[in-house]
């Protein structure tokens with residue numbers, strides 16, 4: 001083969017060369033199997049920590065891991081949406097802290113019921129997203145700047161809302177249950193089974209529809225591998241956490257949120273338009289897509305998800321204080337999806353990356369805590385993993401571009 | 406007087422059919438620059454009109470008056486015999502005029518089907534969050550590309566970013582047809598394409614014509630123009646510089662009209678310009 005293949009047919013012909021393993025490796029390198037790549041990274045991290053400390057892969061520790069990642073995972077879902085547009089939201093950490101503070105003040109000081117208080121927190125997030133999205137689209141200010149200003153301002157608002165007390169302990173059971181309740185063993189099994197059956201039925205229906213329409217089918221092996229993989233992950237996960245306290249409610253909530261946004265992004269016109277705006281906003285505009293509206297909606301969703309992430313974090317801590325939503329939360333919420341292959345340049349990625357990225361980062365943090373390592377080491381290792389992942393992304397996306405003839 | 410400047414030979418290529426689109430007396434100024442001055446252009450169904458002229462002659466500006474991207478300052482536009490006012494791209498689209506711009510405006514991260522249907526996705530219900538009907542879109546995409554004999558695509562689910570220039574151009578042209586237009590305007594569709602890919606795109610242009618569409622083709626490449634066009638309209642310094650049938654014996658005359666070297670050309674606006 002000399003030079004680049006000039007047609008897709010030729011390119012595929014090149015892909016057919018070599019054995020199956022080489023083909024998979026090539027696709028891996030080309031970033032096509034992005035989620036598989038991050039799973040491998042995750043597996044490596046788990047093996048390393050398990051070797052270093054045999055308490056790492058125990059039911060109790062893995063359950064703790066899922067509890068630890070629920071809040072940041074939820075925030076990462078919103079960050080993923082923003083990244084898909086090719087934008088950035090630096091305010092998500094501050095928004096989560098402010099929303100949690102609003103919820104806590106309403107619940108503790110004003111005696112609001114749990115649901116109104118949670119809804120108010122989410123509404124505050126949505127309003128902030130609407131404001132930031134509108135300012136950045138109307139005035140054509142980069143979202144980096146608008147949300148950087150937001151990061152400072154909402155942090156200030158959080159201190160203001162909390163007032164002189166500083167720390168508020170949450171004693172409302174409904175709120176603390178979000179992160180403190182576990183499903184009964186049999187409920188966990190039942191949910192897993194229902195989800196698996198749902199996945200199989202959907203996949204079969206999908207294939208039947210395509211067959212009826214006379215469209216080419218992807219090889220059934222692919223479907224089978226994906227379904228078996230999902231089933232093993234679900235059943236295995238339920239088995240493990242049932243050895244301990246059971247399936248955490250917060251994990252179920254996170255998975256439902258991710259599944260919903262995955263559906264929104266891949267099955268609806270809105271989702272398609274998000275990818276289009278992130279890929280080429282001028283093309284999207286000419287296709288009649290209301291680009292500014294799409295951007296604004298995404299910022300509303302991102303801030304609302306950040307707010308709910310703040311609620312989950314407060315529920316787990318059973319308190320809100322001045323540093324809620326601060327520290328490294330923002331950085332980890334952005335690093336997660338990026339590690340899992342969501343492009344910073346927009347248009348490429350999946351909300352499942354929010355979960356996988358949160359798992360990678362959460363595992364590093366959790367494992368280092370088990371080893372009683374300093375946070376200095378923790379930060380440096382997480383930074384290294386992030387840089388490695390982004391370098392891989394940059395290398396593969398430049399390969400994609402130069403691959404064009 | 407515009408009509409007088411147009412050589413009568415133009416009518417021979419497409420018979421006496423009434424034009425689908427008729428521009429007359431179009432003017433457009435940018436500050437002190439007269440980009441278009443009393444320009445006329447006819448397009449009939451089932452014919453390819455090539456719009457040629459040197460850099461800055463006003464071709465893109467003229468196209469923008471039709472596409473609504475830059476409405477004319479004066480003059481009249483008739484479409485299917487009715488006088489129309491094109492003030493925005495939406496006006497032009499709803500009349501049935503589609504434009505394929507030179508920069509194509511495709512989303513590299515989306516596949517062929519997704520690009521074809523961008524902004525007009527098929528859905529199961531006409532509600533904000535209804536599911537898209539991927540099967541229907543894919544079927545129609547395959548059908549359309551089949552009709553246009555775009556054969557080099559391995560799969561309509563290939564990302565557009567990985568396609569060749571000719572394939573991308575084919576996708577952009579196919580995309581313009583989904584709105585069922587009556588006129589398709591192509592701005593330099595073969596610029597930057599190799600020999601084989603140019604042939605592929607020119608064949609596609611011929612197929613548009615066979616479908617009964619009026620095609621306006623802007624090109625700097627005269628051999629492409631003579632290969633597919635029925636009629637050649639020359640713009641020179643924002644004015645009509647003559648109109649020629651696309652027969653090979655007209656080549657010298659067209660070149661002369663473009664450059665303004667008027668040896669064998671009848672007197673026209675161009676002769677009054679300064680010699681270049």
Ligand SMILES: Nc1ncnc2c1ncn2[C@@H]1O[C@H](COP(=O)(O)OP(=O)(O)OP(=O)(O)O)[C@@H](O)[C@H]1O
Pocket residue numbers: 435438439440458459460461462463464465466467
């Ligand atoms: N937006 C604008 N503002 C000012 N002048 C303009 C603008 N657009 C076009 N012009 C001027 O109008 C004239 C015609 O330009 P136009 O782009 O239509 O030429 P063209 O025939 O398309 O040239 P090319 O072959 O290089 O694409 C030029 O003198 C150009 O400088």
Ligand SMILES: [Mg+2]
Pocket residue numbers: 464465466
């Ligand atoms: Mg031009």
